Amino acid sequence: MSAQVTIIGASGRVGSLVTREVLRRGLTARVLVRDRSRLSPDLAANPRLQTTVGQIDDPSAMRTALAGADAAIVTVGVRYRRNHPWGGVDGRHDVVPAAIRTLLTVADSDTYVVLLSAFGVRESWRHLPLIAKMIIRTSSLSVGYAGLAEAEDLLDGSNQPHALVRAVTLTDGPATGGPVDASGRQLRGNPRVSRADLAVFLVDTALSGAGGRASTERSRRVLVAAGR
Template identity: 35%
Template sequence: MRLAVLGATGRAGRVVVDRALQRGHEVSALARDPARIHPRPGLHVVGGDVRDPAAVARALDGAGAVVSTLGRPRRGPDICTDGIRTVLSTMAGGGPRRLVVLSNYGVADSRHRTAYVAVSWLLARAVLRDKERMEALLRDSGTDWTVVRAPVLTDGPRTGRCRAGTDLRLSFTARISRADLAEFMLTELHDTAYVRRSVAVTSPAG
């Protein structure tokens, strides 16, 4: 399958691109700075901003699915909300229907009254608000979306093991490696269990 990967130069996005290529996918990676992506067989780099409809259309051209690892810096534009709005508009015009999106645990219906969630909002309110608005756009869309809500991400190895669930409650010990996150997101492209649902993920010990 040809995948369009958004946020491909971020720490999680780079791992998603690497693993997708290892799994035999072709990857169309959208990047504002194409020079930050190392060229490899099967990888097509599209220069442009995710908020630019023309750039998004080029990245999604011929893709069978979209994976987004967009993330907002603590100070900066609402890149997740604005980017996904552009992507959804492109998909509605005849693009792919399947969309797997990285979000944060602690937003929307996972905003539980726990110390973990309270501290997350204290430290990264703008980031989480951006994710929350992004998720609202997805819920109102006609795409086959899956939102993956992650805890703290690490650079640990790929173990192939994680806990996942729509009602999973995460604590301060919750962690997942970017490698395991990438594996889960790519597996979800072909799974229907969480279509049009939000799922939290963590390592088995989290």
């Protein structure tokens, strides 16, 4: 399959892995970043990477990044000071809904959008263990969850074909190649999934949905956790 995939958030930990996976498959990756220097050197040097520098709420920059894209994968998220959920938020709180709002104003009607969200957002909240709910409510994670909920609302309220991929706790472990679609599965304890496995799944989901070939559904919800 020949396709172009746009990644919003390519300089992040998941976004860089997603971009690398798109390129590994021989596809063209288009990215929107605020600062080109934040891209990994191996990504920046790849001739199949097309980079647009701009803000996520700049319609012109977003339009350029999405031009010709069959699918868009959104992996942006709030940044926590010192990478600690009790350290407060560094930067804007609304980064995810801002990206989705801008994307929806300029994307082609058949561009398939995959949003990286989290287990516990919106109706999935009731399935979280009590301890997880307490941690989210008492930390800056509540800011991130609120932004993801708003972004999901925006997508579900649009006519844009999309998938909401809700991931559990992420690890830096290697890709296992195992199944990670945990939709309909009851999760116990503190389920985890590696960022590497998640990146592969995000690309698979984007490509299967591109052009509406995978399903007639306009919206999908997928829970992602490592298989057990």
